[in-house]
Amino acid sequence: MDFANRPDPGRRIIGIGAVVLFHVLLVWGLVNGLARKAIELLPAPIETKILDEVKNEELPPPPPPPPQLDIPPPPFVPPPEINIASAPPPVNTITTTTVAPPPSAPVAAPRAPSVSKAPVVKAKACKEPDYPAVSERLGETGSVTLQLLVGVDGKVTDSKVEKSSGFDRLDKAAQQALSRCKFEPGIVDGAPAPAWAQLKYTFRKQD
Template structure:
């Protein structure tokens, strides 16, 4: 029967106790250090940042439509007043109201005739001007009267008629009365005086 040495047992116990104590210290150190770090992490101030939502830029506005190209209005052209003042024919009598309304001496318009005929002739030098009717002057009546008249073999006026009216009865009648103020020469045929028709114009107009 063997017995252990008490001194060896004491050494083993001491070594075992040392190892246990070392482990306890390590465990304690680990626990305390880790807990401290956790507390530090928990107690550390939290830094907060507000992240603003990035707003998308508004979409670009579509470019304005190009202006409509409209044709420029045509330049204003004032209306042209066309006045054709035809000169009186050779047998026209122009009646003009001046200080004293009067009619120019008539000029005979020869009618076309054959070689053996001569037309009646108005003696312009002996044809007085008819008076412009006062009522026509007040009413501002104007116009052209064309008369046809028959001249007898004795150079007198046998008949007359209005070929073209002035549009005013007073002027037409005044033109017919004007025939009595004229002297005519009868037309001839084969050298003999004969009746023949002639034409004469009276242009009645007022001076402005």
């Protein structure tokens, strides 16, 4: 065996240390340089957000406000002045007349004439009609002549206006009041019988 060609152990140790140093430097470079560049080369994370869809709904424009109309106030009309002169209470008069009953129908055989009596119409037995307030205020006056049918009991069973006073209110007032009177009935052949009597009533104002 040739011990002259045996390798030097010192050189061997130096070579191994160089290899180890190379690997250490390589690892350090990878850790500090290449790893950082690799991280920088990676793309940044993308952030995503879900946005609610905004609906653009076209709302109709609001209606225009109603026009303001200036309504003028109604014209002032002063109430008419009515001067009503108060009149003194009227003085009424009642004029009575009697109407004879119609003659009895003729008979074939002659007989003595019947004795008849017309109704007795006394004004004092009646309550005077009330003067209508409207007629008094308007100055209405006049005389009304009535025909009254007096029954067997003296009460008026029918009435009618024979001659008007010219005012319907006065005629009705006299007819309604005098129809409630009670008179003496007419007499025919000694027994009470219905008969017509005439009565005149005058509405007048006191002077």
